[in-house]
Amino acid sequence: MKISKTNAIEVQNVTKVYGSGESSVKALDNANLIIYDNEFFTLLGPSGCGKTTLLRLIAGFEDITNGRINLFNEELISLPPNKRPVNTVFQQYALFPHLNVFENVAFGLRRLDKDNDFVIKRSNEVLELVQMQDYAFRRPNQLSGGQQQRIALARALAPEPKVLLLDEPLSALDLKLRQAMRVELKTLQKETGITFVFVTHDQEEALTMSDRIAVINQGSIQQIGNPEEIYEKPSNQFVANFIGEANLILGKCEKTGINGICKLQTGHKISINIPDKFNKGDNLTIFIRPERIKINKSKGSSLSQIQEFTYLGNAAHIELLSNGVSVNATLPIDKVKNFKKGDKIEIEFPKSFAQIINT
Amino acid sequence: MNIQGENKSRNNLIGLLPLWIVMGVFMIGPLIVMAFVSIMESNSYGGIHLKFDLSGYRQILFDTNLFDEMEFNPAYLIIIGRSFLLAVAATIISLIIGFPVAYYISRQKDSVKNILIFLVTIPFWTNLLIRTFAWIIILGKDGVIENSFGFIGIIDDDDSLNLMYTNTAILIGLVYSYIPLMVLPIYSSMEKLDVRLIEAASDLYSTRINLIFKIILPLTLPGIIGGSILVFVPCLGAFIAPDLLGGGKKLLLGSLIQFQFAYARNWPFGAAIAMVLLALIVTILYLNARVNRRHEQNA
Numbered sequence: 001m002k003i004s005k006t007n008a009i010e011v012q013n014v015t016k017v018y019g020s021g022e023s024s025v026k027a028l029d030n031a032n033l034i035i036y037d038n039e040f041f042t043l044l045g046p047s048g049c050g051k052t053t054l055l056r057l058i059a060g061f062e063d064i065t066n067g068r069i070n071l072f073n074e075e076l077i078s079l080p081p082n083k084r085p086v087n088t089v090f091q092q093y094a095l096f097p098h099l100n101v102f103e104n105v106a107f108g109l110r111r112l113d114k115d116n117d118f119v120i121k122r123s124n125e126v127l128e129l130v131q132m133q134d135y136a137f138r139r140p141n142q143l144s145g146g147q148q149q150r151i152a153l154a155r156a157l158a159p160e161p162k163v164l165l166l167d168e169p170l171s172a173l174d175l176k177l178r179q180a181m182r183v184e185l186k187t188l189q190k191e192t193g194i195t196f197v198f199v200t201h202d203q204e205e206a207l208t209m210s211d212r213i214a215v216i217n218q219g220s221i222q223q224i225g226n227p228e229e230i231y232e233k234p235s236n237q238f239v240a241n242f243i244g245e246a247n248l249i250l251g252k253c254e255k256t257g258i259n260g261i262c263k264l265q266t267g268h269k270i271s272i273n274i275p276d277k278f279n280k281g282d283n284l285t286i287f288i289r290p291e292r293i294k295i296n297k298s299k300g301s302s303l304s305q306i307q308e309f310t311y312l313g314n315a316a317h318i319e320l321l322s323n324g325v326s327v328n329a330t331l332p333i334d335k336v337k338n339f340k341k342g343d344k345i346e347i348e349f350p351k352s353f354a355q356i357i358n359t
Numbered sequence: 360m361n362i363q364g365e366n367k368s369r370n371n372l373i374g375l376l377p378l379w380i381v382m383g384v385f386m387i388g389p390l391i392v393m394a395f396v397s398i399m400e401s402n403s404y405g406g407i408h409l410k411f412d413l414s415g416y417r418q419i420l421f422d423t424n425l426f427d428e429m430e431f432n433p434a435y436l437i438i439i440g441r442s443f444l445l446a447v448a449a450t451i452i453s454l455i456i457g458f459p460v461a462y463y464i465s466r467q468k469d470s471v472k473n474i475l476i477f478l479v480t481i482p483f484w485t486n487l488l489i490r491t492f493a494w495i496i497i498l499g500k501d502g503v504i505e506n507s508f509g510f511i512g513i514i515d516d517d518d519s520l521n522l523m524y525t526n527t528a529i530l531i532g533l534v535y536s537y538i539p540l541m542v543l544p545i546y547s548s549m550e551k552l553d554v555r556l557i558e559a560a561s562d563l564y565s566t567r568i569n570l571i572f573k574i575i576l577p578l579t580l581p582g583i584i585g586g587s588i589l590v591f592v593p594c595l596g597a598f599i600a601p602d603l604l605g606g607g608k609k610l611l612l613g614s615l616i617q618f619q620f621a622y623a624r625n626w627p628f629g630a631a632i633a634m635v636l637l638a639l640i641v642t643i644l645y646l647n648a649r650v651n652r653r654h655e656q657n658a
């Protein structure tokens with residue numbers, strides 16, 4: 001997959017404060033990011049983190065407190081929403097209840113004073129794209145949630161926006177439909193070549209759909225990267241915990257360097273790359289995903305004991321207590337067949353998957 | 360129907376009894392009396408003779424001339440027409456003023472909203488008669504308007520704008536009296552309007568004008584229709600503003616009915632006009648209900 005590196009959206013030092021004086025709330029704090037053209041970019045974070053605020057700033061529904069947003073190198077924030085060549089898919093779809101499906105989809109084109117033949121042609125085209133051409137003359141309230149979702153998508157795509165903004169568009173759908181729509185959205189993005197900016201609090205959604213993800217917490221951007229980077233190399237503990245499951249284990253540095261050594265509170269001494277900025281005796285936090293931990297049968301004096309054994313079908317989740325520190329491991333089912341709750345076992349932290357993480 | 364069902368429906372009847380009493384005594388009863396009066400012979404001392412006679416209705420369209428012949432008399436039709444036009448005009452003006460007011464109020468913060476809505480309802484706290492009298496002081500000769508116009512030199516001191524006792528004065532009085540009944544229902548349907556629809560529309564390149572005509576107006580239509588009926592119906596039968604501000608020079612339906620009962624002592628005729636007025640209003644309400652039902656099916 002090739003991503004052309006034209007900047008679609010540049011967010012520069014953007015700060016948004018709601019209210020004033022003592023009751024003011026900082027929703028975004030000096031956010032900086034670049035979204036490339038033709039990219040599926042996700043803003044991911046817990047509710048209230050500022051991701052929707054950033055989306056609404058791009059759409060123009062909120063006034064910016066400070067900073068600058070560029071759209072294809074043109075300053076955006078002085079324009080009202082109706083002058084911005086971006087369209088939004090709203091969380092609850094916000095379809096116009098007094099207009100039928102076709103007129104909903106044609107709404108943007110009609111406001112742009114396109115000639116009628118073009119409006120009809122283009123509207124039918126996008127309706128076909130979302131496979132809703134048979135529903136053109138229904139009212140929104142005669143459609144199911146998933147169908148309304150498609151119409152909202154078609155409506156936003158019809159005017160061929162330079163960037164499509166999606167505000168948690170899948171959150172109101174049930175699981176099966178949500179999973180199907182993920183694939184469809186991703187396909188649609190590739191087919192249309194339009195830049196998607198997708199807001200979600202669902203990390204699985206973000207990981208499966210995105211080209212790149214920005215993780216946001218408490219108004220500031222924590223990390224920007226592709227799904228693999230975000231998952232495998234989280235920049236701090238928040239990202240590590242928010243995306244998937246993480247073991248964060250405290251330890252002490254015993255030797256720095258590529259073949260550094262760290263003594264963990266679990267009692268294990270592990271080999272790990274420790275940059276030279278650390279000194280012997282420094283406290284470190286080691287991050288490792290549960291599925292990266294290896295376990296072996298005990299050979300006598302074992303440090304770890306299985307506290308909880310959860311069968312997951314294709315895998316098993318094991319909660320261990322090691323020297324008083326709890327460690328989680330997720331393992332393929334055939335590797336854990338012979339273990340049960342209470343067993344003493346050996347655990348191993350492979351060097352390539354354990355890393356030092358910032359608080 | 361089984362026994363339980365019968366019990367249930369009997370219970371329902373008993374439960375609804377207060378409603379039936381209120382409806383019967385205060386609504387249906389008077390209507391029947393009115394309808395009855397309208398088909399009786401008039402008694403020149405007021406009241407009626409208990410004798411069937413349709414002259415009340417006939418009088419609306421026909422007059423008896425000196426030779427005891429029936430002659431078409433358009434006078435009352437003109438009054439009905441004039442009342443209808445004035446009521447329509449008052450409704451339209453109320454809508455033109457009331458819609459932006461309701462829109463403005465609905466866009467305010469909650470605390471400001473409550474104060475503004477309170478202000479809209481304040482006129483109801485004073486008697487309509489007194490409030491209408493106040494307009495005489497404002498509109499009349501040497502009234503507030505003429506004096507201030509004279510003061511800034513738009514008119515000479517001796518001139519008069521002759522505002523009083525005109526259709527304009529009646530219209531001002533009607534609009535003033537009933538405009539809160541226009542503002543409140545429109546406001547309430549604007550409150551229900553989802554702001555995200557407005558955001559979605561402006562996201563889809565709607566200008567401010569587009570927003571009003573393509574989104575707000577169609578979606579607040581039930582409130583607009585409701586408010587229009589609430590203004591139109593009492594305007595059609597109003598007699599305080601027409602009497603005080605119109606000087607009774609140009610008779611309107613409300614005044615005409617009141618006149619028949621109070622002065623002309625022709626009860627059947629008054630009742631007949633009232634029945635015609637009622638028929639007019641019921642027809643309009645019925646048409647509106649049909650439009651509304653279609654609107655609801657669509658929405």
